[in-house]
Ligand SMILES: Nc1nc2c(ncn2[C@@H]2O[C@H](COP(=O)(O)OP(=O)(O)O)[C@@H](O)[C@H]2O)c(=O)[nH]1
C-alpha cells in the first residue's frame with residue numbers, strides 16, 4: 426500500500442549513533458536532523474546538569490534522580506544507562522509514536538543503550554559508531570568545548586578507550602575526519618537502510634498492482 430504521499434508504505438527505523446565523547450556525534454546528529462525531514466531525534470532524559478546553550482525538551486529532558494527513578498519504575502524507558510556519574514534514558518512513548526507513523530528516529534546514545542535497543546528491536550535498528558581521527562584530535566575537541574571543567578575533560582578522555590572498545594558491536598563505522606563528509610556518510614547509510622526490503626511493508630501490494638496492470 427502507498428501512503429498519502431503516494432510512496433510505498435514502510436516501517437520507521439531506529440538509527441543509533443554512538444562515539445566516545447567529543448568525536449563529533451552530537452554535531453553530526455544536529456546537521457542530519459536539519460537536512461532530513463523524515464527523521465526526528467529521540468530526546469533522552471538525563472540527570473546531568475544543563476549546559477549553557479542547551480534547551481530543556483530539545484537537547485534533553487533535564488530531571489532529577491527522583492523523577493528519573495519514577496519513570497524507570499513505571500517502565501517508561503526503552504533503555505537506560507549511567508554515563509559519567511549521571512543517568513540517561515530513552516522515553517518509550519515518543520519513539521513508538523514516531524515509528525508507527527512511518528517516521529525514523531535518531532538516537533544519540535552510548536554503547537550500553539545500543540545493546541539494550543538491539544535486544545528489544547534488532548530488526549528495526551541500524552547502528553553507527555563514530556571514531557575520532559586521532560587521540561590528539563579527540564583531546565582538542567573536548568578542550569575546545571569551553572563549557573566543561575578541566576576535570577570533566579580529563580574524565581571523558583580517560584573513558585575514551587573503554588568507549589572505543591565497543592566499535593565491533595555496530596553495523597557501520599565512520600571515522601570523523603571531516604564533519605560534512607561524515608554527515609554525508611550517515612545520510613548514505615540512512616538512504617540504504619530505508620530501501621531494505623523488509624522495511625518496505627507496502628511492497629507486496631505495490632508489486633501486485635504492477636503485475637495486474639499488464
Ligand atoms: N544509554 C544512553 N546513553 C545516552 C542517552 N542520552 C545520551 N547518552 C550518551 O551519554 C553520553 C554523554 O552525553 P552528554 O552528557 O550529552 O555529553 P557528550 O558526550 O558531550 O554528548 C553520550 O555518549 C551520549 O550519547 C540515553 O538516553 N541513553
Ligand SMILES: [Mg+2]
Pocket residue numbers: 450451533
Ligand atoms: Mg553529545
